[in-house]
Amino acid sequence: MTHPPHRPAGRAEAIAWEIDMLTEQLLRASPQAAVRVLATVLDTDNGVLGRMVALLSTSSRVAHQHAAHFALPERTSLALGRAANKVYDIALDLNIHAEHFAELADTPPPPAPPAPPTGRHR
Incomplete structure (x- = not known):
């Protein structure tokens, strides 16, 4: 991380970097680890997707509150609000799958087949 985490812009950059790292790790993860990651990402309450909805919604409110100071057009906060709504709708659509991933994540992996x-045979 190049920015201290207490600076909001640096924190956002660090989170973006962490998402990139998580993406790479997901590509190489075992099936059981991948299921755990997906369960956490898709969780609409406490997961990545749910928190992204909250971040976009907050961004919309902040853009609206500070529009005059930053000379932002009103459509900016409206676009962020629409994005939050769309991501929320996607999260709801994926919620049934998130529940399935969560169940799988709690299930121990099947035993490995015998070697x-x-x-040598004679």
Whole structure:
């Protein structure tokens, strides 16, 4: 991280970087680890997707509150509000899958198949 986490812009950059790292780790994750990651990402209450909705919604309110100071057009806060609504709708659509991933994440992985015999046959 190049910015201290207490600076909001630096924090946003750090979170973006963490999402990139999570994406890379997901690509290489075992099936069980991938299921756990997906369950957390798709969780509409406490997961990444749910928190993204909250961030976009807050961004819309902040843009509206500070529009005059930053000379932002009203459509900026409206666009952020629409984005929050769309991501929320997507989160609701994916919620059934999130529940399935959460169930799978709590299920122990199946046992590995037995290894084939390695001895020589005569």
